[in-house]
Amino acid sequence: AQTVTQSQPEMSVQEAETVTLSCTYDTSESNYYLFWYKQPPSRQMILVIRQEAYKQQNATENRFSVNFQKAAKSFSLKISDSQLGDTAMYFCAPQSGQNFVFGPGTRLSVLP
Amino acid sequence: EAGVAQSPRYKIIEKRQSVAFWCNPISGHATLYWYQQILGQGPKLLIQFQNNGVVDDSQLPKDRFSAERLKGVDSTLKIQPAKLEDSAVYLCASSSTSASSYEQYFGPGTRLTVT
Numbered sequence: 001a002q003t004v005t006q007s008q009p010e011m012s013v014q015e016a017e018t019v020t021l022s023c024t025y026d027t028s029e030s031n032y033y034l035f036w037y038k039q040p041p042s043r044q045m046i047l048v049i050r051q052e053a054y055k056q057q058n059a060t061e062n063r064f065s066v067n068f069q070k071a072a073k074s075f076s077l078k079i080s081d082s083q084l085g086d087t088a089m090y091f092c093a094p095q096s097g098q099n100f101v102f103g104p105g106t107r108l109s110v111l112p
Numbered sequence: 113e114a115g116v117a118q119s120p121r122y123k124i125i126e127k128r129q130s131v132a133f134w135c136n137p138i139s140g141h142a143t144l145y146w147y148q149q150i151l152g153q154g155p156k157l158l159i160q161f162q163n164n165g166v167v168d169d170s171q172l173p174k175d176r177f178s179a180e181r182l183k184g185v186d187s188t189l190k191i192q193p194a195k196l197e198d199s200a201v202y203l204c205a206s207s208s209t210s211a212s213s214y215e216q217y218f219g220p221g222t223r224l225t226v227t
Contacts, residue, residue, distance in 0.1 A: 004154075033214070033215075035215070037218075043220075044218050044219065044220045044221065045155075045203065045205075045218040046218070047215060047216075047217075050215065091154050091155070093154075095214060098143060098160065098162075098167065098207075098214050099145075099157055099160060099168060100157075100214075100216060102154035102155045102156070103154050104153055104154050105152075105153070105154050
C-alpha cells in the first residue's frame with residue numbers, strides 16, 4: 001500500500017515570512033499526480049496546488065510552489081509571504097489510480 | 113457551480129445506535145468518495161463509487177458500515193451499530209472522470225460524535 005510521510009506535525013511562521021512543508025511518499029506508479037490540500041479550522045478541504053509527475057517543472061500557484069524530486073519521491077510545499085489566512089492543516093496527497101492517499105498532515109500556524 | 117453538499121453537519125448519537133449521512137456531489141461528477149477523518153489525522157478512504165458501482169471498498173468496515181449510490185448521483189453512508197471509535201468527520205468528495213488528474217472536490221463534512 002502506498003505510504004505518505006509528513007514529518008512535521010506542527011509548524012509556525014511569522015506573517016510575511018516563507019515556510020516549507022515536507023512530504024515523502026512511496027509509489028510504484030510511473031505517472032501520477034500529487035496534490036497539496038488545505039483544511040482551515042472548521043472549514044472544508046480545498047486544493048492548494050497540483051503537480052504532474054512526468055513534468056520536470058515545479059508547479060506554482062501565486063504564493064504557493066512545490067519542490068518535486070521524483071527520484072527521491074519528495075514533494076514539498078513552499079508558502080511565500082505567509083498570511084494569517086494560511087493557518088490550516090496541510091495534507092500531501094499522491095494519486096494512486098483514481099484514489100488519493102492522504103498524509104497525516106502538518107498543522108501550520110501563521111503568527112501576527 | 114454548486115459544490116458538494118452534505119447533511120447533516122453535526123450528529124451526536126449513543127453507541128449502538130444507527131446513523132446515516134447524505135451527500136450530493138457536483139453535477140456531472142461520476143466519481144464519489146466517502147472518507148473518515150479522525151481528529152488530528154488525514155482522511156482515510158472508506159468507499160469509492162463510479163456512477164452507481166463500487167470501485168473500492170477495501171477499507172470499509174462492512175460489518176457495520178454500508179453505502180449506496182442509487183441512480184449514480186446522491187449517496188448515503190450508514191453506520192449500524194455505531195461504536196465510540198466511529199467518532200470522526202465523514203467527508204464526501206467527488207471528481208470528474210474527464211479530468212486526467214482526478215482532482216477531488218470536498219464537501220463540508222459531517223461531524224459525528226458517538227457517546
